[in-house]
Amino acid sequence: xxxRLPRIRLVDVVSHGYIWLCLLVFVTPFVVLVGYTLTxxxxxxxxxxxxFVFGSFLDNLKWSLLISGATLVGNVLLALPAAYGLIRYPVxxxxxxxxxxxxxxxVPGAVIGLSLLLTYYFTYHLATxxxxxxxxxxxxxxxxxxxxxxxxxxxxxIVFEExxxxxxxxxxxxxxxxxxxxxxxxxxxxxxxxxxIVFNEYLVTLFVHPNDITTAPLRVFNVVKTAGxxxxxxxxxxxxxxxxxxxxxxxxxMFGTRYFKGTYLI
Numbered sequence: 001x002x003x004r005l006p007r008i009r010l011v012d013v014v015s016h017g018y019i020w021l022c023l024l025v026f027v028t029p030f031v032v033l034v035g036y037t038l039t040x041x042x043x044x045x046x047x048x049x050x051x052f053v054f055g056s057f058l059d060n061l062k063w064s065l066l067i068s069g070a071t072l073v074g075n076v077l078l079a080l081p082a083a084y085g086l087i088r089y090p091v092x093x094x095x096x097x098x099x100x101x102x103x104x105x106x107v108p109g110a111v112i113g114l115s116l117l118l119t120y121y122f123t124y125h126l127a128t129x130x131x132x133x134x135x136x137x138x139x140x141x142x143x144x145x146x147x148x149x150x151x152x153x154x155x156x157x158i159v160f161e162e163x164x165x166x167x168x169x170x171x172x173x174x175x176x177x178x179x180x181x182x183x184x185x186x187x188x189x190x191x192x193x194x195x196x197i198v199f200n201e202y203l204v205t206l207f208v209h210p211n212d213i214t215t216a217p218l219r220v221f222n223v224v225k226t227a228g229x230x231x232x233x234x235x236x237x238x239x240x241x242x243x244x245x246x247x248x249x250x251x252x253x254m255f256g257t258r259y260f261k262g263t264y265l266i
Contacts, residue, residue, distance in 0.1 A: 030241065037234040052232035053239050060219040061239070067130075067215060068198045071137040075145040075194055076187065078138070083149040084175070088158070098150075102143035112140060113207030120208060128210045136208045137198045144197060145190035152186025153179075192251040196244050216240055 037049055053061070082101075086094055104112060116136050117127070126132030160182065164174040180187075202217035209218060216236060223233045 033234055033241075034238055036229075037231050037238050039231055049231045049235040050239070053236050057216065057219060057236045060214055060216040060236070063213055064199055064216040064240075067134060067137060068195050070134045071141060071198045072191055072194055074134065074138045075142055075190070078142065079145040079149050079190060080180075080187070083146055083153050084179070086150060087153040101146060104140050105143045109140070109201075109203035110207075112136075113204040116204070117207045127208070130210055130213060133205065133209050133213065136204050137201065140201065140204055141194040141197050144193040148186040148189035148193070149183060152183035156182050188251060188254070192247055195247055200240060200244060
């Protein structure tokens with residue numbers, strides 16, 4: 001017993017050291033970014049760096065939040081009936097259909113952007129339109145909205161709906177009074193994932209955004225490409241990190257990780 005104890009302690013030390021090493025590797029870039037933002041260069045103070053964010057960069061943040069909000073609304077309206085139909089009805093080839101719907105998760109962003117650009121010019125005529133940008137974000141993130149709702153629907157026993165209908169409720173009343181509240185955490189998981197991706201996405205936006213609309217991530221990319229890395233630009237990146245981190249913390253505080261795991265379809 002005495003011989004095994006040092007081995008167990010050694011394993012614990014190595015395991016904890018590995019965890020802290022991984023944490024250091026992944027967190028260091030963000031710490032360096034914050035540190036560079038707090039530096040004063042070219043006569044600009046630390047407070048001045050953040051004043052740029054709420055000055056010249058404020059419109060970019062507003063557009064990012066507006067595009068994210070519109071994408072969330074559109075994805076929810078499409079994902080709720082789609083998830084309900086996939087789980088509650090005998091849809092032919094549902095596994096193949098689900099795989100096709102989630103295809104944007106496995107396609108590079110540059111490929112999606114180029115294909116959307118060609119589609120907008122020759123089919124939908126949505127080029128240089130804000131609706132085209134919102135539609136592009138919906139295509140990229142719809143699987144992230146659909147999957148947690150599908151998991152939540154699969155975990156919800158059908159007896160709740162049967163009991164509601166036996167008590168005289170219509171299908172619509174059953175859905176919005178019984179089903180929707182019970183799958184709420186799954187919907188919230190989809191909302192959180194979609195918001196994080198859309199709010200920070202720039203590659204697809206680079207292909208399809210209108211000339212008069214520049215989101216915050218795209219502004220960071222353009223400024224760094226044309227004027228180099230400045231503390232005022234990194235301040236915008238830090239503000240975006242804080243907004244994304246706040247959304248993640250709020251979600252995990254309220255719902256945890258339940259709807260990020262599990263099988264998808266029967």
